[in-house]
Amino acid sequence: MSGEIILQARGLGISFGAVDAVKAVDFDLRQGELRCLIGPNGAGKTTFFRLLSGQYPPTRGTITFKGKSLNALQPYQIARLGIGVKTQVPSLFEGLSVAENIDMAARRRAKGRAVKVIVNEVLEQIGLADLRDRACAELAHGQRQWVELGQILASKPAVALLDEPAAGMTHDESLKTVRIIRDITRESAVIVVEHDMDFIRLIGERVTVFERGTVIAEGSFDEIAKDPQVRAAYLGRERNTNV
Numbered sequence: 001m002s003g004e005i006i007l008q009a010r011g012l013g014i015s016f017g018a019v020d021a022v023k024a025v026d027f028d029l030r031q032g033e034l035r036c037l038i039g040p041n042g043a044g045k046t047t048f049f050r051l052l053s054g055q056y057p058p059t060r061g062t063i064t065f066k067g068k069s070l071n072a073l074q075p076y077q078i079a080r081l082g083i084g085v086k087t088q089v090p091s092l093f094e095g096l097s098v099a100e101n102i103d104m105a106a107r108r109r110a111k112g113r114a115v116k117v118i119v120n121e122v123l124e125q126i127g128l129a130d131l132r133d134r135a136c137a138e139l140a141h142g143q144r145q146w147v148e149l150g151q152i153l154a155s156k157p158a159v160a161l162l163d164e165p166a167a168g169m170t171h172d173e174s175l176k177t178v179r180i181i182r183d184i185t186r187e188s189a190v191i192v193v194e195h196d197m198d199f200i201r202l203i204g205e206r207v208t209v210f211e212r213g214t215v216i217a218e219g220s221f222d223e224i225a226k227d228p229q230v231r232a233a234y235l236g237r238e239r240n241t242n243v
């Protein structure tokens with residue numbers, strides 16, 4: 001695989017009382033990479049995501065970004081270093097327009113006229129140019145997700161962490177979301193946490209599979225879909241999931 005390692009975890013884990021939610025995970029993300037993290041309910045995906053973004057301090061192990069330790073940093077410090085996060089919790093300013101929300105993100109890396117250029121470009125990329133003056137509170141669910149992805153496009157973090165970016169979307173909306181994520185990948189290495197296998201199939205990139213707080217498999221979608229351990233993990237815990 002090409003590209004330098006930009007984000008790395010070694011022996012990374014966290015326990016909540018007696019629950020080892022993430023045990024001791026080794027993980028590498030390379031420059032330019034788009035990686036999907038999957039696993040059945042309770043596998044530890046969201047907890048791992050929160051360790052990477054600084055929302056939880058690790059109980060054990062290390063996380064480094066461009067060789068610098070993130071272990072003791074707060075989420076805002078990690079964001080400033082260049083790790084952008086889209087969580088499942090909405091983070092838009094509801095009373096502000098679509099363009100204003102993108103504008104605020106663009107100002108993290110540009111000033112003056114350049115901000116306007118970025119905002120216009122991102123509105124085209126997320127397909128919401130016609131709704132630029134609409135308050136975010138008035139948008140449909142999928143459109144709101146795209147504005148949040150637009151904020152990532154506008155701020156161009158070195159790494160973008162996306163937690164279930166297509167949750168609650170129709171198939172067509174998910175397709176559009178995949179296109180937007182591909183645009184993000186032009187500038188940022190990306191991690192997508194997801195438990196919807198159909199969405200992972202649409203993305204079609206390298207996949208890391210979590211189960212009970214550990215990584216049980218890593219590879220292309222086809223490789224992991226054939227892996228007996230992965231199939232057992234899904235079939236044993238989510239009978240309706242088609243792997």
Ligand SMILES: Nc1ncnc2c1ncn2[C@@H]1O[C@H](COP(=O)(O)OP(=O)(O)OP(=O)(O)O)[C@@H](O)[C@H]1O
Nearest residue numbers: 016019021039040041042043044045046047048195
């Ligand atoms: N704050 C917490 N306190 C105690 N236990 C927790 C906490 N957060 C997560 N856990 C436990 O850690 C394990 C992993 O949970 P996590 O939410 O990371 O899984 P997940 O793979 O993201 O699942 P899902 O797909 O359902 O979101 C579960 O057993 C969960 O109950």
